Amino acid sequence: MSRIIIQPSGKSVECKDSDTVLMALERAGYALPNNCRAGACGECKVRVLEGQYDQGMVLDMALSAEERRQGYGLMCMAKPISDEMVIEWGTADARPKLFPPREGALFVLIERREVARRTLEIRLRPVGQPIRYWPGQYVTLGDERADIPRRAYSIANAPRPDGEITLQVARADDGVTSAWIHDTLRVGDSVKINGAYGTFIGDPSAETPVLCLAAGTGLAPILDLAEAALRRGYRKKVDLIFSARTAEDVYGQGMMAWWRTKHRNFDYKITLTREQREGYLEGRIDAILPSLYPDLSAHSIFIAGSPEFVDACVAAVKSLGAKDALIHKEGFFAIQNTRSEGRQS
Ligand code: FES
CATH class of the missing domain: 2.40.30.10 (Translation factors)
Structure with missing residues (x-):
């Protein structure tokens, strides 16, 4: 058993011998960002200020040699070796936020x-x-x-x-x-x-219009977020744009149509990237966004899909004025080994 100390808050959590630092933080309810949980995406990178740990197998693209020299580590794979390990993460009042998994x-x-x-x-x-x-x-x-x-x-x-x-x-x-x-x-x-x-979660205290962008099975967490917001009576506009290759790849439309009928503040659009069909928009979301939303400076944005999709959408919404602090993203990383397919949503 080791102790993980989080600075600057000074809070600490216990880490069982078989657990990674990420698992120990999550058990205590701390929302350290993570995505692949396999050392491939770099989302869980933090600076380790003191203590020894076994970093395990991680990809160079997720943690470079220079970052290692500077003391950074990937907490999804890191297991403490010393009795104490001090990491730099969060704010002075870091508080548990998630339910222990x-x-x-x-x-x-x-x-x-x-x-x-x-x-x-x-x-x-x-x-x-x-x-x-x-x-x-x-x-x-x-x-x-x-x-x-x-x-x-x-x-x-x-x-x-x-x-x-x-x-x-x-x-x-x-x-x-x-x-x-x-x-x-x-x-x-x-x-x-x-x-x-995961930390792709909405801020229950937010009071802004919301724009959700999803591709493929990135629609799943977006449906979850939208349903929860509408159910709790969110009053600001909630718009969803779903990108699919063809009409055969579209799903969830019945539920989205029902929400649109029931909630006046909800609307959705579907765009196809490899086919033209009546009733659908045409083209990638990052390409059609400027004509639909010329100003996103007041919006909270939620984006889920492949990393390439997420990157393209982030660049597009930023160019339309979206603020970094209001952009939430979930990229589904493919883990590079022969028997895994990575995040599928
Ligand atoms: S969650 Fe740790 S590298 Fe992806």
Whole structure:
């Protein structure tokens, strides 16, 4: 057991021998940003001020040799070796914000349906206590006994009293886990869920118009966030733009149409990038945005999709005046090894 001390707040958390620093922080409810949980994206990078730790295997593009020299480390893979480890993260009043994640929570698959080409939606109901989560967070799903690696999938629905969660799983080329979910998991099967994780969460105190941008299964956390905001009576405008390659890749439209009918402050648009179809916009979101939203200086922006999609959208919204502090993003990283498909939402 080691102790992780967070500076400048001076708060500390215990870290079990088998745990990474990220896991220890999350258990205590701290929202350290993270994405791939595998040393590939660099989201969890912090400076280590004191103490020794085993960094584990990480990619150079996520942590350069120069950054290592400067004392930076990736906390999703770092395991403390010394009794104490001091990291620099957060503000002087760093406070727990997230619900501590659970491991091995038992769920039963109660429904599965193909919602778009190569995209399966599964509904999972907890057998015991529901997992507590913030809209926008994700869980991991896999089966260690069958050698199916755990992969991260965003929860696509706002928290419900019965604890049910919906995941939307795109079939990834060569993806062991998504192939297992698509081809092997059946209604009635039990699965073990870990989570919830992630910091792609809305600020409940925000009072700005909201623009959500999603591509592919990046729609899942966006649906979750939008549903939660509308359900709690958010009064400002909430707009959603969903980018899909073709009409066959579009899903979630029924729910978005229902929200638009029920909530006067909600609207959505769908744009296709590889096909022209009546009723849809045409072109990439970053290209069509200036004509739709010439001024985004007052908006909170939520962006989810591939890292390339996120980067292009961030550049586009910034050029339209969006403020850094109001831009929230979730890029689904592909982990570079042969048997994983990375983040699928
Ligand atoms: S490198 Fe740590 S979360 Fe991606």
